[in-house]
Amino acid sequence: MLDDVDRRLLRVWQAEPSLTVAELAERCAVSPLKAARRVARLEETGVILGRHAVIDWRVLGYAVSVSLRVTLDKTQGRAFDEFIDAARGIAEVIEIQTFLGQVDVRLSVIARDMDHYQQIYRDHVLALPHIADIEALMTVSTVQVREGLPL
Secondary structure (H helix, E strand, O other): OOOHHHHHHHHHHHHOOOOOHHHHHHHOOOOHHHHHHHHHHHHHOOOOOOOOOOOOOOOOOOOEEEEEEEEEOOOOOOHHHHHHHHHHOOOOEEEEEEOOOOOOEEEEEEEOOHHHHHHHHHHHHOOOOOEEEEEEEEOOOOOOOOOOOOO
16 A cells, blocks of 8 residues: 555654655655655545644643543443543543453543542543443553654
8 A cells, every 4th residue: 555655755754743745755855746745645545644733731730640441331222322422521531442352441531630630530430421340540650652653
């Protein structure tokens, strides 16, 4: 699906996402027109999903990160959909993942401090529908985060 030019464009751009298409073309030794066409095709085919700023929520005062592993009461046919729809409404839930296995859903929750987290947990998380079991794992440290792919 991807050729060497596509991979080179992606590798350079994920390392330096602030590059313009002209700068990207220069770094990848292709014409600006070719780079623009390739980038447009990568966007159209869904390889490039978007361009966005990565914001460090810790710098903005969110010091607590908790991963909630949730098992749902699946006796209700729409348990997953209703739970996920409701969880999307909690502003401090920054990631929702679904799984096959004992744990059904994982929510990543951020909070300013432990008091704020307890308020989110009591007022919002525990009010989510169809929860059979929930386990909280507080993040102590983040050792590695990889945004880019090994292209």
